[in-house]
Amino acid sequence: MLRLEDVGFGQGAFALSADLALAPGQRVAVIGPSGAGKSTLLDLIAGFRRPGRGRVLWQGRDITDVPPDRRPVAMLFQENNLFPHLDLLRNLGLALRPDGGRLRASDRAAVEAVLARVGLEGLGGRRPGALSGGQQSRAALARVLLQRRPVLALDEPFAALGPALKTEMLELLREVAEELGALVLLVTHDPQDARRFAEEVVLVSEGVAQAPVETGVLFADPPEALRAYLGG
């Protein structure tokens, strides 16, 4: 389980609390109004922010003080997931050799295999700037595959893509998560994403990241906070 145990975070006038548990392998959407704290929640889980109180645990282990690169969490942002000056082979190679050390033949083969897996066969020599938005998203998912972390945290990863491409990427994300058996936390502003992708939803509003609720149950009878967010 990923457990946020009586977690509290504050910054100026903003405060967020969370007391919840998420099961390995689940697909979870994180939704809520702008500025409610969705990114903050992901940052607390990935280790980019430290809670003022409470603990973060993975499979019973306290990871509250573990730095991001040593957490069981892979993070994917809306953009800038790849270094612009490195080709895909080197970008993805960093998942295997974070120190930037020379890639062995077996590393190269592993990178080429995941590139093929996400539909980017033979594009290892391209820099991110020479790829379309959709191809960049695929490359970021390929890196996640190489990292093999059991928790994937994605902060509006496909928001810049058109609807058809976004649907395609969510499907690829589902496949990648299944292959890894990973718990996925997907921040999205689109309730449709939550409906289509997620088994559970964490609603973040009014300073609280609420315990997850089954997606169908939540949308069948939305609580007031969600109704207000959905606009009626």
Ligand SMILES: Nc1ncnc2c1ncn2[C@@H]1O[C@H](COP(=O)(O)OP(=O)(O)OP(=O)(O)O)[C@@H](O)[C@H]1O
């Ligand atoms: N670096 C910062 N310094 C001060 N306040 C910040 C900083 N980053 C975020 N905040 C504030 O923290 C609160 C939570 O922000 P957060 O980005 O987690 O919300 P969000 O739900 O992800 O929003 P959005 O949907 O707009 O991305 C907001 O009120 C925001 O203004």
